[in-house]
Amino acid sequence: MTPALTQPVMIDDDAELARCCDQWRRLPFVAVDTEFVRTETFYPIAGLIQIGDGERATLIDPLGIGDWTPFVALLEDASVVKVLHACSEDLEVFEHWLQVLPSPLFDTQRAAALLGLGGGLGYRAIVAQFFEVD
Numbered sequence: 001m002t003p004a005l006t007q008p009v010m011i012d013d014d015a016e017l018a019r020c021c022d023q024w025r026r027l028p029f030v031a032v033d034t035e036f037v038r039t040e041t042f043y044p045i046a047g048l049i050q051i052g053d054g055e056r057a058t059l060i061d062p063l064g065i066g067d068w069t070p071f072v073a074l075l076e077d078a079s080v081v082k083v084l085h086a087c088s089e090d091l092e093v094f095e096h097w098l099q100v101l102p103s104p105l106f107d108t109q110r111a112a113a114l115l116g117l118g119g120g121l122g123y124r125a126i127v128a129q130f131f132e133v134d
Contacts, residue, residue, distance in 0.1 A: 012064030
């Protein structure tokens with residue numbers, strides 16, 4: 001049975017980001033993804049940050065946030081595993097933009113490769129294989 005889908009929550013102010021980061025830092029893991037623009041620059045520019053906490057999806061609008069300190073603390077929090085997929089470009093975004101690399105880190109694409117599923121398996125293919133969801 002597929003769980004009911006909830007609407008993503010949008011964060012576009014410092015207070016809400018700080019509140020959510022405080023909640024996420026109490027969890028064992030969060031899923032993280034970035035959307036970025038890389039036209040006419042030598043580096044990616046963050047366009048959207050997506051966080052999944054097991055209950056809801058949260059979208060963070062970088063243009064609305066002025067204080068990234070709580071988010072950097074989350075990315076550096078050793079008690080929260082950051083789960084990403086094919087994360088090399090996401091890491092480049094965080095390193096250039098916030099001067100931080102998420103740690104500890106679990107890359108689902110690399111995990112799939114270690115399980116013998118192939119080195120370049122996309123997230124959609126992994127989900128379809130293990131959960132029969134397309």
